[in-house]
Amino acid sequence: MERLYQEKIKLSLMEKLTGLKKIKTAVFISGTGSNLKNIIKFSKIKKSPISIDLIISNTNKAEGLIYADQFNIKKKIFSFKNFRSSEKYLLTLLKKDKIKFICLAGFMKILSKNFIKKFDGKMINIHPSLLPKYKGLNTHNRAIKNKDKFSGCTVHYVSARTDSGKIILQKKIRIEAKDNSTSLSKRVLKQEHKLYPAAIMRIFN
Ligand code: GRF
Secondary structure, eight states, X not given: OXXXXXXXXXXXXXXXXXXXXXXXXXEEESSOOHHHHHHHHHHTSTTOSEEEEEEEESOTTOGGGHHHHHTTOEEEEOOOSSHHHHHHHHHHHHHHTTOOEEEESSOOSOOOHHHHHHTTTSEEEEESXXXXXXXXXXXXXXXXXXXXXXXXXXEEEOOSSTXXXXXXXXXXXXXXXXXOHHHHHHHHHHHHXXXXXXXXXXHHO
Protein backbone atom coordinates (compact mmCIF):
# COMPACT_ATOMS: atom_id res chain seq x y z
CA MET A 1 0.00 0.00 0.00
CA GLU A 2 2.79 2.33 0.99
CA ARG A 3 4.48 1.72 -2.31
CA LEU A 4 1.22 2.27 -4.21
CA TYR A 5 0.79 5.54 -2.39
CA GLN A 6 4.29 6.59 -3.46
CA GLU A 7 3.47 5.43 -6.97
CA LYS A 8 0.37 7.63 -6.88
CA ILE A 9 2.36 10.67 -5.86
CA LYS A 10 4.92 9.93 -8.56
CA LEU A 11 2.10 9.56 -11.07
CA SER A 12 0.38 12.79 -10.16
CA LEU A 13 3.72 14.54 -10.61
CA MET A 14 4.13 12.86 -13.97
CA GLU A 15 0.61 13.87 -14.84
CA LYS A 16 1.52 17.48 -14.34
CA LEU A 17 4.69 17.11 -16.34
CA THR A 18 3.46 15.05 -19.23
CA GLY A 19 -0.32 15.16 -19.23
CA LEU A 20 -0.29 11.37 -18.70
CA LYS A 21 -3.24 10.48 -16.56
CA LYS A 22 -3.91 6.83 -15.96
CA ILE A 23 -1.92 3.98 -14.46
CA LYS A 24 -0.86 1.57 -17.17
CA THR A 25 -2.42 -1.79 -16.41
CA ALA A 26 -2.27 -5.32 -17.81
CA VAL A 27 -5.09 -7.83 -17.46
CA PHE A 28 -4.24 -11.55 -17.40
CA ILE A 29 -6.92 -13.98 -18.60
CA SER A 30 -7.40 -17.62 -19.56
CA GLY A 31 -11.06 -17.85 -20.58
CA THR A 32 -14.26 -16.00 -21.40
CA GLY A 33 -12.99 -12.60 -20.33
CA SER A 34 -16.25 -11.08 -19.10
CA ASN A 35 -14.34 -9.41 -16.25
CA LEU A 36 -11.73 -8.22 -18.76
CA LYS A 37 -14.43 -6.64 -20.95
CA ASN A 38 -15.95 -5.02 -17.90
CA ILE A 39 -12.61 -3.65 -16.65
CA ILE A 40 -11.82 -2.26 -20.12
CA LYS A 41 -15.18 -0.46 -20.19
CA PHE A 42 -14.56 0.88 -16.70
CA SER A 43 -11.05 2.05 -17.68
CA LYS A 44 -12.56 4.23 -20.39
CA ILE A 45 -14.58 6.35 -18.01
CA LYS A 46 -13.00 9.60 -16.92
CA LYS A 47 -12.77 8.80 -13.22
CA SER A 48 -11.00 5.48 -13.78
CA PRO A 49 -7.47 5.60 -12.34
CA ILE A 50 -6.25 2.91 -14.76
CA SER A 51 -5.94 2.35 -18.48
CA ILE A 52 -5.75 -1.12 -19.98
CA ASP A 53 -2.69 -1.27 -22.18
CA LEU A 54 -1.93 -4.97 -22.37
CA ILE A 55 -3.82 -8.25 -22.28
CA ILE A 56 -1.95 -11.44 -21.40
CA SER A 57 -3.31 -14.93 -21.89
CA ASN A 58 -1.76 -18.33 -21.32
CA THR A 59 -3.72 -19.78 -24.24
CA ASN A 60 -4.75 -18.64 -27.69
CA LYS A 61 -8.09 -20.36 -27.01
CA ALA A 62 -9.15 -17.75 -24.46
CA GLU A 63 -12.36 -16.28 -25.83
CA GLY A 64 -11.63 -13.04 -24.03
CA LEU A 65 -8.79 -12.30 -26.46
CA ILE A 66 -11.46 -10.98 -28.79
CA TYR A 67 -11.63 -7.85 -26.63
CA ALA A 68 -8.02 -7.02 -27.50
CA ASP A 69 -9.07 -6.61 -31.14
CA GLN A 70 -12.41 -5.04 -30.29
CA PHE A 71 -10.85 -2.35 -28.10
CA ASN A 72 -7.55 -2.14 -29.94
CA ILE A 73 -5.40 -3.26 -27.02
CA LYS A 74 -2.07 -5.05 -27.37
CA LYS A 75 -2.25 -8.77 -26.55
CA LYS A 76 0.37 -11.43 -25.91
CA ILE A 77 0.03 -15.16 -25.45
CA PHE A 78 2.45 -17.08 -23.26
CA SER A 79 2.04 -20.83 -23.04
CA PHE A 80 4.07 -20.89 -19.78
CA LYS A 81 5.30 -24.32 -20.90
CA ASN A 82 8.80 -23.22 -20.09
CA PHE A 83 7.72 -21.34 -17.01
CA ARG A 84 10.96 -19.56 -16.16
CA SER A 85 11.67 -18.19 -19.61
CA SER A 86 7.98 -17.25 -20.15
CA GLU A 87 7.94 -15.27 -16.92
CA LYS A 88 11.29 -13.69 -17.67
CA TYR A 89 10.10 -12.54 -21.08
CA LEU A 90 6.78 -11.42 -19.60
CA LEU A 91 8.59 -9.26 -17.03
CA THR A 92 10.66 -7.66 -19.79
CA LEU A 93 7.51 -6.93 -21.75
CA LEU A 94 5.73 -5.41 -18.75
CA LYS A 95 8.73 -3.20 -18.11
CA LYS A 96 9.01 -2.15 -21.74
CA ASP A 97 5.30 -1.25 -21.85
CA LYS A 98 5.60 0.59 -18.50
CA ILE A 99 2.91 -1.56 -16.89
CA LYS A 100 2.54 -0.56 -13.24
CA PHE A 101 -0.50 -2.58 -12.21
CA ILE A 102 -1.88 -6.06 -12.98
CA CYS A 103 -5.44 -7.37 -12.75
CA LEU A 104 -5.84 -11.14 -12.84
CA ALA A 105 -9.27 -12.00 -14.21
CA GLY A 106 -9.86 -15.73 -14.56
CA PHE A 107 -6.13 -16.36 -15.10
CA MET A 108 -5.54 -20.07 -14.50
CA LYS A 109 -1.75 -20.15 -14.07
CA ILE A 110 -0.05 -19.81 -10.74
CA LEU A 111 2.71 -17.22 -11.01
CA SER A 112 6.09 -17.75 -9.35
CA LYS A 113 7.06 -16.19 -6.03
CA ASN A 114 9.65 -14.13 -7.84
CA PHE A 115 7.08 -12.68 -10.24
CA ILE A 116 4.62 -11.97 -7.42
CA LYS A 117 7.35 -10.22 -5.43
CA LYS A 118 8.08 -7.93 -8.36
CA PHE A 119 4.43 -6.81 -8.37
CA ASP A 120 3.93 -6.86 -4.63
CA GLY A 121 0.98 -4.61 -3.78
CA LYS A 122 0.43 -3.96 -7.49
CA MET A 123 -1.34 -7.12 -8.57
CA ILE A 124 -4.91 -8.04 -7.70
CA ASN A 125 -7.22 -10.96 -8.42
CA ILE A 126 -10.93 -11.73 -8.35
CA HIS A 127 -12.09 -14.98 -6.81
CA PRO A 128 -15.63 -16.39 -6.92
CA SER A 129 -16.09 -17.09 -3.20
CA LEU A 130 -16.14 -15.33 0.11
CA LEU A 131 -12.47 -15.82 0.91
CA PRO A 132 -10.93 -17.25 3.02
CA LYS A 133 -13.64 -19.82 2.28
CA TYR A 134 -13.13 -21.98 -0.81
CA LYS A 135 -9.72 -21.12 -2.15
CA GLY A 136 -8.96 -22.84 -5.45
CA LEU A 137 -11.43 -24.34 -7.92
CA ASN A 138 -15.11 -25.39 -7.98
CA THR A 139 -16.09 -22.77 -5.42
CA HIS A 140 -19.81 -22.76 -6.26
CA ASN A 141 -20.19 -26.54 -6.11
CA ARG A 142 -18.43 -26.62 -2.78
CA ALA A 143 -20.62 -23.85 -1.31
CA ILE A 144 -23.83 -25.60 -2.46
CA LYS A 145 -22.66 -29.00 -1.26
CA ASN A 146 -21.91 -27.55 2.17
CA LYS A 147 -25.40 -26.02 2.26
CA ASP A 148 -23.95 -22.55 2.77
CA LYS A 149 -26.49 -19.75 3.01
CA PHE A 150 -24.24 -17.25 1.27
CA SER A 151 -21.71 -17.10 -1.49
CA GLY A 152 -20.08 -14.19 -3.26
CA CYS A 153 -16.85 -12.86 -4.64
CA THR A 154 -13.64 -11.30 -3.38
CA VAL A 155 -11.05 -8.97 -4.86
CA HIS A 156 -7.70 -9.40 -3.13
CA TYR A 157 -4.01 -8.64 -3.54
CA VAL A 158 -2.00 -11.48 -5.00
CA SER A 159 0.46 -13.00 -2.54
CA ALA A 160 2.74 -16.02 -2.65
CA ARG A 161 0.01 -18.29 -1.27
CA THR A 162 -2.85 -18.79 -3.74
CA ASP A 163 -6.08 -16.86 -2.99
CA SER A 164 -4.66 -15.77 0.37
CA GLY A 165 -3.58 -12.14 -0.13
CA LYS A 166 -5.09 -9.17 1.68
CA ILE A 167 -8.77 -8.69 0.88
CA ILE A 168 -9.75 -5.39 -0.78
CA LEU A 169 -13.51 -5.85 -1.21
CA GLN A 170 -16.11 -8.60 -1.00
CA LYS A 171 -19.72 -8.92 -2.10
CA LYS A 172 -22.02 -11.44 -0.46
CA ILE A 173 -25.12 -12.92 -2.11
CA ARG A 174 -27.70 -15.38 -0.82
CA ILE A 175 -27.67 -18.94 -2.16
CA GLU A 176 -31.24 -19.83 -3.15
CA ALA A 177 -32.69 -23.32 -2.59
CA LYS A 178 -33.09 -23.75 -6.37
CA ASP A 179 -29.48 -22.75 -7.13
CA ASN A 180 -27.09 -25.06 -8.90
CA SER A 181 -23.48 -24.16 -9.65
CA THR A 182 -24.42 -22.68 -13.06
CA SER A 183 -27.14 -20.38 -11.73
CA LEU A 184 -25.04 -19.39 -8.75
CA SER A 185 -21.95 -18.67 -10.85
CA LYS A 186 -24.06 -16.47 -13.16
CA ARG A 187 -25.33 -14.40 -10.26
CA VAL A 188 -21.90 -14.16 -8.66
CA LEU A 189 -20.35 -13.11 -11.98
CA LYS A 190 -22.82 -10.23 -12.21
CA GLN A 191 -21.55 -9.06 -8.83
CA GLU A 192 -17.93 -9.57 -9.89
CA HIS A 193 -18.50 -7.04 -12.66
CA LYS A 194 -19.46 -4.44 -10.06
CA LEU A 195 -16.90 -5.46 -7.48
CA TYR A 196 -13.73 -5.35 -9.62
CA PRO A 197 -14.05 -1.66 -10.63
CA ALA A 198 -15.10 -0.77 -7.08
CA ALA A 199 -11.97 -2.46 -5.71
CA ILE A 200 -9.76 -0.59 -8.19
CA MET A 201 -11.36 2.69 -7.13
CA ARG A 202 -10.82 1.73 -3.49
CA ILE A 203 -7.10 1.17 -4.07
CA PHE A 204 -6.33 4.38 -5.92
CA ASN A 205 -8.67 6.89 -4.35
C1 GRF B 1 -14.58 -15.52 -12.62
O1 GRF B 1 -15.60 -16.18 -11.95
C2 GRF B 1 -13.45 -15.18 -11.68
O2 GRF B 1 -13.89 -14.91 -10.39
C3 GRF B 1 -12.63 -16.44 -11.69
O3 GRF B 1 -12.69 -16.89 -13.02
C4 GRF B 1 -13.89 -16.42 -13.64
C5 GRF B 1 -13.48 -15.67 -14.89
O4 GRF B 1 -14.59 -15.28 -15.63
N1 GRF B 1 -11.32 -16.20 -11.19
P1 GRF B 1 -14.39 -14.33 -16.90
O5 GRF B 1 -13.33 -14.98 -17.77
O6 GRF B 1 -13.95 -13.01 -16.40
O7 GRF B 1 -15.73 -14.28 -17.57
